[in-house]
Amino acid sequence: MPDAIWRSNLAVFDLRVAVPPRLRTQVAETLRNAIVLGELAPGERMIERVLCERMGVSRTSLREAMRELENEGLLTNLPNRGLIVSVVDPKIAQEIFDVREALEALVCRLFCERATDEHIERCRAVNVELMAAYEAGAARELIAAKNRLYDVLIAGADNAEAERMLRSIHMRASQLRMISLSSGERRKASQEEIQLLIDSLLNRRGKDAERLARKHVQQAAKFAMSMIRRTGELS
Incomplete structure (x- = not known):
């Protein structure tokens, strides 16, 4: 809750x-x-x-x-x-997380390989906003800050097809993000995961970024799926 x-x-x-x-x-x-x-x-x-x-x-x-x-x-x-x-049942939810994991890992790796210095600085600036939103625990500000981070990562990755697919899956994942961020304990863990991920992005460590992006989505999925299975669906 x-x-x-x-x-x-x-x-x-x-x-x-x-x-x-x-x-x-x-x-x-x-x-x-x-x-x-x-x-x-x-x-x-x-x-x-x-x-x-x-x-x-x-x-x-x-x-x-x-x-x-x-x-x-x-x-x-x-x-x-x-x-x-829309009501998201457990099967659909898991499928959404699976696709999101693969796409975010790809985008993070590509960001490390292709981002300009300007993209890196924008990522650094958004990180400050995002960490402040995590500390405040404000739903709207936190989700907005995460969206700004994704915008920077997508721009730096410079892959139009990955952008199209990731934005589409983020639409489908929007309700699931609400579940995974609704717990103070999960938000704290999420903050720590994101900080590690951003450190790897700022230092262009592509393999680390890809691994940490997968871990972040996997942990969000683990929490959200446990919540969903309690009732059999997101309702």
């Missing part, structure tokens, strides 16, 4: 979206973050009237955004029920 700090950060989640530009993109990102942070729970129905009222947007913008999330696998269209937040 999330600790008190984690719960307090979720409790103040605001779904209201600013007016355009690119309103559909903003609506999709807001819904995506709400799913990642558990504001919209697995299995919850996406009731258009309620969501439009909460977000202050039109049904047209909402429907366009929900189609985008359905394509990403974050929403599922059920007969006679309509769209719901």
